[in-house]
Amino acid sequence: MRDQFRQDMYGIQDDVxxxxxxxLGLTKSSVNALINGDEAVAQExxxxxxxxxxxxxxxxxxxxxxxxxxxxxxxxxxxxxSMAFITLYQARIADYAQIIAKSARRSANKPVPQPxxxxxxxxxxxxxxxxxxxxxxxxxxxxxxxxxxxxxxxPVDSLNKQFYRELGRLTDEDEIEAASKMxxxxxxxxxxxxxxxxxxxxxAYFLTGERDLLEAAEAELxxxxxx
Amino acid sequence: xSAHETKYSTVLQTDPLTTSYYxxxxxxxxxxxxxxxxxxLDVMPSAVxxxxxxxxxxxxxxxxxxxxxxDLIPDTQVGGKMLLKGADIYGSGVDPVxxxxxxxxxxxxxxxxxxxxxxxxxxxxxLQGVKKKRDLDDIVEDSLKRANLWKEVKDILDxxxxxxxxGQQQRxxxxxxxxxxxxxxxxxxxxxxxxxTSVQKIEDLMAEIKDEVTIIIVTHNMQQAARVSDYTSFFxxxxxxxxxxxxxxGKTSDIFTAPIDKRTEDYITGRFx
Numbered sequence: 105m106r107d108q109f110r111q112d113m114y115g116i117q118d119d120v121x122x123x124x125x126x127x128l129g130l131t132k133s134s135v136n137a138l139i140n141g142d143e144a145v146a147q148e149x150x151x152x153x154x155x156x157x158x159x160x161x162x163x164x165x166x167x168x169x170x171x172x173x174x175x176x177x178x179x180x181x182x183x184x185x186s187m188a189f190i191t192l193y194q195a196r197i198a199d200y201a202q203i204i205a206k207s208a209r210r211s212a213n214k215p216v217p218q219p220x221x222x223x224x225x226x227x228x229x230x231x232x233x234x235x236x237x238x239x240x241x242x243x244x245x246x247x248x249x250x251x252x253x254x255x256x257x258x259p260v261d262s263l264n265k266q267f268y269r270e271l272g273r274l275t276d277e278d279e280i281e282a283a284s285k286m287x288x289x290x291x292x293x294x295x296x297x298x299x300x301x302x303x304x305x306x307x308a309y310f311l312t313g314e315r316d317l318l319e320a321a322e323a324e325l326x327x328x329x330x331x
Numbered sequence: 332x333s334a335h336e337t338k339y340s341t342v343l344q345t346d347p348l349t350t351s352y353y354x355x356x357x358x359x360x361x362x363x364x365x366x367x368x369x370x371x372l373d374v375m376p377s378a379v380x381x382x383x384x385x386x387x388x389x390x391x392x393x394x395x396x397x398x399x400x401x402d403l404i405p406d407t408q409v410g411g412k413m414l415l416k417g418a419d420i421y422g423s424g425v426d427p428v429x430x431x432x433x434x435x436x437x438x439x440x441x442x443x444x445x446x447x448x449x450x451x452x453x454x455x456x457x458l459q460g461v462k463k464k465r466d467l468d469d470i471v472e473d474s475l476k477r478a479n480l481w482k483e484v485k486d487i488l489d490x491x492x493x494x495x496x497x498g499q500q501q502r503x504x505x506x507x508x509x510x511x512x513x514x515x516x517x518x519x520x521x522x523x524x525x526x527x528t529s530v531q532k533i534e535d536l537m538a539e540i541k542d543e544v545t546i547i548i549v550t551h552n553m554q555q556a557a558r559v560s561d562y563t564s565f566f567x568x569x570x571x572x573x574x575x576x577x578x579x580x581g582k583t584s585d586i587f588t589a590p591i592d593k594r595t596e597d598y599i600t601g602r603f604x
Contacts, residue, residue: 178600
């Protein structure tokens with residue numbers, strides 16, 4: 105029964121997974137443009153701005169259609185609402201990848217201190233790991249993996265703090281100016297990972313009907329945090 | 332007795348007086364056939380409770396236990412406990428006719444008497460000894476208003492109750508029940524044979540009167556259950572010939588967002604039934 109409805113829902117899931125995969129590619133390209141000072145690639149990314157907006161809007165439109173016509177309840181309802189939120193996060197992730205590309209365009213041809221480049225590189229690699237795990241959790245509807253996302257995200261946050269400490273050590277005026285352009289990118293990477301964790305949160309709600317599962321997982325990582 | 336255990340997202344009450352109906356381990360037989368087994372359920376007052384489940388799952392049978400309508404079917408038997416406001420409705424000395432005044436019932440097919448609209452509504456109060464015309468007028472007007480029908484029939488009260496539309500007839504039946512001030516209103520698929528406007532009016536009136544009258548509705552329309560009820564109970568007969576059970580019971584908002592039992596999930600999302 106309701107085979108078409110189920111197929112439509114799987115279609116939405118496939119689209120969300122595909123976007124997640126593309127977002128990983130986009131983020132990698134943006135970060136590479138930043139690290140290599142590649143203005144042309146950065147420009148290309150900036151010009152492709154509408155692509156993700158359009159894709160996430162399409163999913164949102166499909167979700168609205170199914171809610172309006174299929175009266176979903178229970179797991180189906182949780183699925184559709186979760187996907188609507190997740191596409192919103194994906195649109196934000198795309199925005200942050202754009203911010204990195206814009207930083208790349210601005211800081212191209214300017215001397216950036218190597219320690220900061222190394223840090224961004226390291227941070228980006230951690231973020232890719234979070235993004236890929238998020239994609240896999242979505243694709244496999246894997247609750248355990250979704251619950252691991254806060255743990256994967258943690259080193260991203262600590263590297264972000266280290267970035268600011270490195271920045272504070274700089275004394276050369278030119279270096280400081282160039283480096284400050286990278287601050288935005290470090291922050292953008294951190295936010296991308298946060299949106300992945302939020303995605304895991306929505307996925308966990310869809311799969312279990314329970315809220316705050318990830319917050320509980322996060323609290324275990326950091327007992328000082330008040331939730 | 333079945334090994335089945337009902338799942339509850341609300342805690343079962345310990346004091347029967349906090350409930351409208353307090354049902355524990357209810358069994359029902361048609362002859363040798365054990366139709367319902369081990370039903371334990373609280374029906375909360377001042378609320379709408381919906382019974383849902385596939386055809387033949389025993390929800391109407393259970394509903395008819397609640398005002399002893401099944402007494403009218405030969406060779407049936409009830410076991411377990413069913414208390415209304417703390418008193419056993421199957422206890423000795425309970426008058427089924429009096430019980431059915433306290434617990435009114437609406438059926439799938441509207442069944443007005445072949446009399447005027449006025450007399451349909453005045454029928455019960457007259458039996459109860461209300462004689463004064465003015466008192467009867469007040470009861471008729473008030474009941475028709477509560478049944479969301481007054482505006483449509485106030486100028487044709489002497490018209491035959493069978494001469495109005497099906498949806499209006501159903502609301503007339505509701506007015507007829509409300510006229511004797513029942514404590515509980517049982518509705519067995521009340522909207523499946525009527526027009527959408529009347530369905531809306533009946534759903535509206537349910538919300539308006541539920542503070543005073545506990546409402547229990549059997550419906551095949553899941554969206555209606557989700558819309559009108561505060562609590563939902565899901566009945567299921569998994570194997571033909573085996574007794575039906577209460578799979579899950581709880582707040583409607585819980586059942587329709589995150590049911591506990593997979594069978595509830597499968598049924599309300601349309602995977603079977």
